[in-house]
Amino acid sequence: MISDVDQAALINALAAELKRQHVVTPPDWAAFAKTGMHRDRPPTDNDWWYVRSASVLRTVYLRGPVGTQKLRTKFGGRKNCGMAPDRFYPAGGNHLRKMLQQLEAAKLVKQAEKDAHKGRVVTPLGRKLLHAVANLVKAERAEQAAKPAPAEV
Numbered sequence: 001m002i003s004d005v006d007q008a009a010l011i012n013a014l015a016a017e018l019k020r021q022h023v024v025t026p027p028d029w030a031a032f033a034k035t036g037m038h039r040d041r042p043p044t045d046n047d048w049w050y051v052r053s054a055s056v057l058r059t060v061y062l063r064g065p066v067g068t069q070k071l072r073t074k075f076g077g078r079k080n081c082g083m084a085p086d087r088f089y090p091a092g093g094n095h096l097r098k099m100l101q102q103l104e105a106a107k108l109v110k111q112a113e114k115d116a117h118k119g120r121v122v123t124p125l126g127r128k129l130l131h132a133v134a135n136l137v138k139a140e141r142a143e144q145a146a147k148p149a150p151a152e153v
Helices: 007-020 047-064 068-075 094-105 124-146
Strands: 077-078 087-089 109-116 117-122
Touching: 007 047, 007 124, 047 068, 047 087, 068 077, 068 094, 087 117, 094 109, 094 117, 117 124
Parallel strands: none
Antiparallel strands: 077 087, 109 117
């Protein structure tokens, strides 16, 4: 299950899987774009697009139906306003929208309506991918725990 594993390890493993399968690809402008008004500089990690896409997929799984506005709120942050008090700014919407579109083109998410809420939800294919990666991470953690610690001299 998704909630049984370390979330950082899950997102990193899912990002590697998305990159390996060529599910999402960063656009040309991704190397220069900030992720929101609350950031001073663009991300320094070259694979930030894959990591953020994996995090978006996990968020859609947990909170779906989800739209761009909810994701902007989730990935937003506090802006340092100098002498003035800090305040919250949402993340930029363009990169989140493009990630959702790429995940939708890969048939991992789809648009749906649930009661009064509409947005994107995870498809069975996306759920299968998430569970497979979660099981892989869980197996790796169990394998590391089973290894005896090296004896100190």
